[in-house]
Structures are given as C-alpha cells and as structure tokens.
Amino acid sequence: MPFEGHLDQNDGWSVSGWAFDRDRPNEPVEVEVELSSGFTGRVRADEFRADLLAHGVGNGRHGFVYRLPLEWKSPAIETITARIKGTSFTLNGSPMSRQSRALVELVAGDIVNNCNLRCPFCIVDYANVKGLKLMTLETFKRSLDLLPITKPGNFWLSCLHEPTLNPQFIDFIEAVPDAYRDRISFTTNLAKRLSDELLERLANSGIHSIRVSFDSRDPAAFARLRQNGKYEIFADNLARLSARLKTSRRRPVLHFITMAFKDNYREIADLVRHGRELGSTIHEIRYIYYVPHVAHWGKEHILNAAEWAELERMLAPVAATGHLSVAGPVNGTREQFEEERGLADYVARETSFGGSQDPAHMVVPDPAVIGRMLPDEALRLRMRWDGVMMTEQISEDLFRVNINKLEYSAAYFASLRVAAMGKALEAVEG
Numbered sequence: 001m002p003f004e005g006h007l008d009q010n011d012g013w014s015v016s017g018w019a020f021d022r023d024r025p026n027e028p029v030e031v032e033v034e035l036s037s038g039f040t041g042r043v044r045a046d047e048f049r050a051d052l053l054a055h056g057v058g059n060g061r062h063g064f065v066y067r068l069p070l071e072w073k074s075p076a077i078e079t080i081t082a083r084i085k086g087t088s089f090t091l092n093g094s095p096m097s098r099q100s101r102a103l104v105e106l107v108a109g110d111i112v113n114n115c116n117l118r119c120p121f122c123i124v125d126y127a128n129v130k131g132l133k134l135m136t137l138e139t140f141k142r143s144l145d146l147l148p149i150t151k152p153g154n155f156w157l158s159c160l161h162e163p164t165l166n167p168q169f170i171d172f173i174e175a176v177p178d179a180y181r182d183r184i185s186f187t188t189n190l191a192k193r194l195s196d197e198l199l200e201r202l203a204n205s206g207i208h209s210i211r212v213s214f215d216s217r218d219p220a221a222f223a224r225l226r227q228n229g230k231y232e233i234f235a236d237n238l239a240r241l242s243a244r245l246k247t248s249r250r251r252p253v254l255h256f257i258t259m260a261f262k263d264n265y266r267e268i269a270d271l272v273r274h275g276r277e278l279g280s281t282i283h284e285i286r287y288i289y290y291v292p293h294v295a296h297w298g299k300e301h302i303l304n305a306a307e308w309a310e311l312e313r314m315l316a317p318v319a320a321t322g323h324l325s326v327a328g329p330v331n332g333t334r335e336q337f338e339e340e341r342g343l344a345d346y347v348a349r350e351t352s353f354g355g356s357q358d359p360a361h362m363v364v365p366d367p368a369v370i371g372r373m374l375p376d377e378a379l380r381l382r383m384r385w386d387g388v389m390m391t392e393q394i395s396e397d398l399f400r401v402n403i404n405k406l407e408y409s410a411a412y413f414a415s416l417r418v419a420a421m422g423k424a425l426e427a428v429e430g
Contacts (some may be wrong), residue, residue: 004057005031005045006404007082007093012101013421015303016065017091018052020047030085033066035098036078041066042085069096102415103149103410105224108159108392109383111135112171115162116192118227121259121301125158125293127348134166135385137175142403143383145410153208153253157186159382160352164192174382176251178206186213187257191229200238202252203244209282212238214271216264219378224263242278255282260311261301269314276322283322285315287329290336291304292346298337305334310427354388359402362388370399371419379413391416 005019019031028046043066053060068080079095113133118126145197147155157163157172163186166172177185184207202210216222219231226234245251253257256266256275272283288294303311308328318324335341373394380392387403390396406412 001087001089003029003084003087003089004085004207005062005089005091007080007091009098010068010080010096010099012068012099014065014067015080015082016063017045017082017093018057018063019082019091020051020052020062021084026061028062028149031066031082031091032065032069034081034083035068036081036095038340039069041069045367078333080382088278088304089373098409101414101417103378103414104146104154104381105151106156106380107143107146107150107376107383108156108381109143110161110385111140111157111163111169112161112165113385114165115189116165117162117189117229119225119227120227120297121261121288121294123289123291123294124330124352125291125348128350130350132165133385134168135172135387137168137171139387139404141175142387142406142409144267145408146179146381146413147176147183149410149414150183150299152182152394155183155185157184158188162189162192164188164194170198173205173207174413176200176207181206182208185209185211185252187213189213189226189229190234190241192237193233194237194414196240199241199244202246203241204250205252205387206250209239209255211255211257212241213259214238214256214275215258217271217274218264218267220277221263222265225259225261238278245328246279253281254279255284256280257284257286259286259288260303260308261288262303262307263301265303265307265311265312269318270310272315272322272324281323282325284325284327285311286327287333289330290333290341292340293348294377295337295340295343299340302329302334302337353382353390353396354384354400355396359386359388362400362402362405364401364405364412367415368419371416372423373398374416374420376420376423379417381413381422386400394408 002022007017009016019029021029028044031043031045032040033043034040043064045064047063047064048061051259054061055343078098080098081094082091083089114129147407162170190212215225222231245254258271260268268285275283315326375393381389383389388400389403390400403409
C-alpha cells in the first residue's frame with residue numbers, strides 16, 4: 001500500500017495525527033475517525049507540519065486535528081481508531097485510548113475560612129473575618145465528583161487559609177478514593193502542633209504534594225514574618241514530617257515556598273540547601289504580591305532591584321543542582337507599594353470571595369448561558385468552606401454556585417466547558 005500515517009495524541013477533546021498517500025504526495029487525504037462507542041467522523045489531513053516536511057512527507061501539509069464529540073459522558077474506557085477514507089489502511093497508533101478531558105485546570109479550595117497566623121504580607125485581610133468556619137465532610141464529598149476531571153496535584157485543600165485548623169483534615173484526605181489521591185495537595189504553615197499520628201497518616205496518604213511555607217530558620221525573623229507562630233513548633237513539625245516522608249512508600253512530594261524580604265533574603269540559599277536535606281523535591285522562591293492592606297508593611301520590607309539581583313546571584317549555585325522555581329516581582333509591584341495604590345478606598349471583606357449571600361438561597365446558574373461567557377480553556381475553580389464555587393475566568397458577580405445544590409458536579413462543570421468550546425467553534429466556523 002502507498003499509505004502512511006500516525007495517530008499521535010489526544011487530550012479527550014481532540015485527536016491529532018497525519019496521513020499521506022505516497023502516490024499523491026502533494027494532495028491531502030481524508031481520514032475517518034471512529035470511537036469504540038460507535039461515533040464516526042471525518043477530517044481532511046491538510047494542515048502544515050514542519051516535522052512532516054523535514055522528514056520528506058510530501059509538502060508537509062498532511063497533518064490533522066479532529067475535534068471529538070462534545071457530549072459529556074461519565075468517564076469510561078473508550079478508544080479512537082483512524083483510517084484513510086476508502087481504504088483498509090489504519091493509522092499507526094490506532095487504537096488509542098481516549099484521555100480524560102482536561103475540563104478543570106485547578107480547584108483552589110479551602111476547608112476552613114481562617115488562619116492561625118497573621119503574617120504581615122498575607123494577601124488575605126483577616127480584619128473582618130469572624131470566627132472559625134469549617135467545611136463539612138458531606139460538602140467535601142460532594143466536590144469529589146470533580147477529581148476525575150482535575151489534573152494531578154491541582155485539587156487543593158487550601159488556597160488562602162490554614163487547612164490543619166479543620167479537625168477532620170486528615171479524614172478529608174482519607175475520604176478520597178486511592179485512584180484519585182494524586183489529585184490532592186495543600187499548603188500549610190506547620191505552625192500548629194501536629195500529632196505523630198496525623199503526620200504518619202499524611203506521609204502515607206498517597207496525595208500528590210504537601211507545600212510548606214518556609215521563610216526562615218532564625219527564630220526572631222520567623223516571629224516577625226509568621227506572627228502568632230513559634231519557630232520551635234514549626235521546626236519540630238517539619239523534622240517529624242520529613243522523617244516520616246523519607247520512609248514512606250506512598251510519599252507525597254515535599255514542596256517548600258519561601259517569600260523573600262529584607263528580613264530573610266540573605267539566608268534563602270541556605271534554606272534551599274536545608275530543604276533538600278529534609279527531602280524537598282521543589283523549592284519555590286516568591287516576591288511579595290501587592291494588595292492594599294499590606295502597603296505600609298511592604299514598603300519597608302520589600303526587596304529593591306539591587307537586593308533582588310543579589311538574591312538571584314546567591315541562588316545561582318543551588319539553582320544549578322536541583323528543582324528551584326524563582327518568581328520575581330511582577331511589573332509595577334514596587335510602584336504599587338510606593339503609591340499605596342487602592343489603599344484610600346480599601347475596605348476589608350468578611351469573605352475572600354463569593355459575597356455574603358446565604359448559599360442555601362443561591363440559584364444554580366444555567367451552565368449553557370454561563371459557559372458562553374467563558375474562554376475556551378480548562379476551568380480554574382475556587383471553592384469556599386461552605387461549598388460556594390466560582391471560576392477565576394469571569395467575575396463572581398456573574399457566576400457563583402453552591403456545590404451542595406448540584407446533583408453531579410462533574411457533569412455541571414463539564415457543561416460549562418462544553419458551552420465555552422461550542423462558542424469558540426461557532427466563532428471559527430462563522
């Protein structure tokens with residue numbers, strides 16, 4: 001046969017590959033795409049690919065991308081087969097398992113509404129936050145429908161607050177089916193004394209990662225940066241967690257996050273080295289974020305350009321030998337602090353997002369309507385302790401939903417994603 005071709009990859013939404021007739025090297029062929037569920041479609045293999053041209057595949061215009069059906073179905077094993085139309089030639093790589101569709105990029109959740117510390121650089125202003133409110137295990141279980149359509153490590157038990165304040169924290173983790181434990185991660189300040197039992201269960205939980213805020217080994221600097229925290233408690237928790245992680249066969253990734261300030265920047269390279277001794281896989285260095293309520297403190301403590309450059313030079317030796325992520329200042333950050341931008345009109349909120357409406361009275365928005373307001377990309381969701389959810393891609397004034405009112409949350413958010421893709425396809429076809 002004069003035919004060649006390969007089914008390269010799919011992401012659950014579309015499948016790509018190439019197909020070629022050596023007897024007609026400059027003419028495209030048509031490809032039939034068939035799913036094991038019975039669906040059949042066709043696509044013209046006429047997209048240019050430089051790799052095909054480089055390997056002598058005609059004029060290089062023999063690639064294709066085919067959009068798979070949009071209808072949402074419960075996750076199931078499904079295969080994709082492609083062949084050149086009118087022939088018995090099946091593309092190499094067929095049949096290919098259809099991947100889980102990347103419906104959700106991130107679920108940035110919180111299982112509490114508060115924190116045990118009052119760090120002066122925190123992006124959350126706790127001035128008007130009243131009491132400690134806890135997510136119930138029932139609400140958490142309603143959210144677990146989203147696990148199969150969320151990426152590994154991207155279902156967070158904490159985004160803004162301290163998750164270990166929830167007395168059912170470890171029970172939440174152990175309520176997650178083993179097959180989806182790799183979706184779960186969280187951030188903790190480790191400044192609340194944790195039991196040996198909890199640390200043992202964490203170390204053997206099989207979740208994706210534990211992110212630990214780690215700003216200083218100097219007790220005085222730690223006290224300034226992590227107000228209400230005691231260094232000896234943090235250091236003890238960290239040492240015991242590290243020891244258990246090193247012996248675990250279901251070890252989560254240990255991920256450190258260090259915020260850089262005048263107070264600590266000269267010790268950060270040593271923090272990275274010490275973190276590796278503790279078993280870290282990733283160490284992330286961040287410049288402070290600007291929010292109006294930290295303007296006064298930030299003006300006195302942020303690094304200037306020369307100090308940040310000095311920090312980068314000190315980090316160079318450790319950056320060359322391991323996984324180090326360094327996020328410098330966003331353009332305009334220093335100017336925002338100098339101008340105290342937005343501070344004059346700033347009012348502290350009672351909740352970080354979602355407003356103060358009783359979730360029990362929230363109406364479930366029509367996903368077909370909301371979806372058409374969204375960009376054609378995987379959803380980035382935020383979830384509050386009481387089950388209120390929104391998406392980062394549009395204003396919370398336009399969309400928020402109580403997950404406790406959804407019969408099947410994966411189907412609901414899949415419908416949002418499908419509507420967004422449908423709008424994008426109309427724009428292309430129109």
